[in-house]
Amino acid sequence: MNESIWLRLYPRAWRARYGDELAALLEARTPSLEDRLDLVRGALDAHLHPELVAAEPRAAGPFDAVAPADLKVARRLGLASIVGAVPWVAAWVIAANGPIVHDELGSYRDGAAAAPVILLAGALLVGGIIGHLIVLPRGARFGRIGAIVAISGVLIWSLAPWVLAAAIAWLAGLGVLAVSGWRARVWPAWAGLVLIGVELVVASLIWLAFVVGRTRGPDMPEFLAAVALMTTAWLVVGAALVRARQTAIGRA
Amino acid sequence: MSGAMGELGRFAEPSLYILASLGEGPKHGYAIMLDVEALSGVPLGPGTLYGALARLERRGLIEALEPVDRRRPYRLTALGATTLRAQLDALATFAHVGLKRLGGSAS
Numbered sequence: 001m002n003e004s005i006w007l008r009l010y011p012r013a014w015r016a017r018y019g020d021e022l023a024a025l026l027e028a029r030t031p032s033l034e035d036r037l038d039l040v041r042g043a044l045d046a047h048l049h050p051e052l053v054a055a056e057p058r059a060a061g062p063f064d065a066v067a068p069a070d071l072k073v074a075r076r077l078g079l080a081s082i083v084g085a086v087p088w089v090a091a092w093v094i095a096a097n098g099p100i101v102h103d104e105l106g107s108y109r110d111g112a113a114a115a116p117v118i119l120l121a122g123a124l125l126v127g128g129i130i131g132h133l134i135v136l137p138r139g140a141r142f143g144r145i146g147a148i149v150a151i152s153g154v155l156i157w158s159l160a161p162w163v164l165a166a167a168i169a170w171l172a173g174l175g176v177l178a179v180s181g182w183r184a185r186v187w188p189a190w191a192g193l194v195l196i197g198v199e200l201v202v203a204s205l206i207w208l209a210f211v212v213g214r215t216r217g218p219d220m221p222e223f224l225a226a227v228a229l230m231t232t233a234w235l236v237v238g239a240a241l242v243r244a245r246q247t248a249i250g251r252a
Numbered sequence: 253m254s255g256a257m258g259e260l261g262r263f264a265e266p267s268l269y270i271l272a273s274l275g276e277g278p279k280h281g282y283a284i285m286l287d288v289e290a291l292s293g294v295p296l297g298p299g300t301l302y303g304a305l306a307r308l309e310r311r312g313l314i315e316a317l318e319p320v321d322r323r324r325p326y327r328l329t330a331l332g333a334t335t336l337r338a339q340l341d342a343l344a345t346f347a348h349v350g351l352k353r354l355g356g357s358a359s
Contacts, residue, residue, distance in 0.1 A: 018302050024322040025282045025298055035297050042299020052306040 006036065009043035017053045062185035063244045066135050071244060074131040078241025081128025085234035088121035092227045121234070122158030126151050128237040132177060135186050135244055143180025149173030167206060171199045174233060181240065191240040198232045205229070257339055266296055266304040271313065271328065271336040278317055278327035281305070308332070 004023045007015055031039065046052065063071055095111030095118075129147050136143045150173025157166035178195045181187030205226035257264050266288070273279060273287040281301055288296045305326060308314045313332035317325045328336065 014306075018306065020322045021281050021319065021324045022298060022302055025285070025301075028282045029285075031298065034295070035299075038297025038299040040299070042297070042303050045299070045303050046306075052303075052310055 006031070006039045006043075009040060010046050011050060011053075013050065013053045014046045062137075063135055065137060066244075070134050074134040074241050075244055077127045077131030077134075078238040078244070080124045080238070081131070081234050082238030082242065084121045084124025084128070084238075085231045086121075087117045087124070088231055088234055089228075091117035091121055092224065096224060118161065119158045122154045125234055125237060126154050128234070128241060129154070129174075129177065131241045132181060132186070132237065135241070136181065137184050137186070140180045140184045143177050143184065146173045146176025146180060150177060164206070168203075171203055174237070175199055178236075186244065187240045188243070191236045194232060195236045198229050198236075202226045202229050257335065260304070260307055263300070263304045263307050266300050267308055267313075268336075268339055269296065270301070270304055270308060271332055272340070274314060274326060274328045274332070275336060278325040280320075280323040280325045282323065284326070 004026065006026065007019050007023060010019070066074070091114040095114035096109070098109050098111045098113055100107055101110045129151050133144060133147050136147070149169050153166045153168070153170030153173055156163055157170055160166065175196050178187055178192040182189055182192040205222045209222040209226065257268060260267050269288040269292050270284055272291060273284050279287065285296050285298070285301055305314070309316060309326070312329055313335055314326045315329050317327060
């Protein structure tokens with residue numbers, strides 16, 4: 001067994017300081033079961049007392065190139081996006097309780113009353129995406145294209161929810177933005193994974209609702225499930241921005 | 253255990269052994285481990301050894317020297333030597349008084 005695997009239990013700064021010598025010790029003496037338990041206990045202690053080891057010089061953070069004032073605006077836009085989840089949910093509660101309309105094509109539920117609330121939610125999500133445009137590094141070209149496609153998709157779809165192509169542009173644009181943001185370290189990995197996972201499920205549900213189900217109203221279960229899941233977009237876009245902080249290097 | 257050593261919690265006793273081991277000159281981790289085991293009869297685990305070394309180094313009681321083949325020797329600082337002496341004196345006094353009392357009660 002490679003004994004240096006025990007070192008991976010320790011914090012990075014600790015390994016940088018003591019890792020080599022402890023690895024040499026473990027090579028010189030095969031650790032007993034008690035030694036291994038002692039290493040686990042030592043690793044726990046090292047995590048609980050990071051002050052014992054001087055921290056490694058920190059690399060510049062992903063938000064250090066952003067002007068502090070711009071970062072503040074971006075964080076506020078992120079907060080707006082999180083707040084936007086409320087009108088988004090409210091809009092679909094209104095839509096799903098709209099009047100039943102009968103016309104020559106049959107009966108369906110009219111969700112038009114929700115239109116202004118959907119527009120408000122869309123505008124707040126667009127705010128969040130603009131926040132990401134602010135913090136994206138210059139080189140993240142695909143991320144910028146994705147953000148612009150997503151903004152266009154959200155705005156068109158907020159005005160005309162029956163335009164399926166706008167919904168697809170919204171989902172695809174946000175997906176590209178998430179991947180590009182993750183690569184540029186301005187999106188945490190969990191945020192990108194959650195968003196893309198949700199988008200795949202939502203795309204499947206929309207396909208079921210519109211293509212297989214031929215829905216005409218906003219109360220179809222697949223459609224409502226997709227709408228509920230898409231709340232994640234507001235929250236993830238917002239959360240990825242709200243957590244944006246500069247390192248000590250960036251603040252200097 | 254008092255003073256700087258008393259603040260070390262579960263690392264206080266291993267730390268005293270380490271200081272005593274370094275009392276005869278610089279040693280690297282593995283040599284300290286073997287020496288402490290010989291000195292005290294109690295095995296010193298690698299996690300405890302480095303937890304104690306980190307604390308002693310942080311408190312300025314020992315200092316690291318340049319590594320040789322990934323093995324980094326440590327040596328006592330002047331503060332470490334003073335602290336060790338104070339601890340050993342206190343222990344000697346304690347042992348003397350304890351033995352004296354034991355001898356008194358036995359007679």
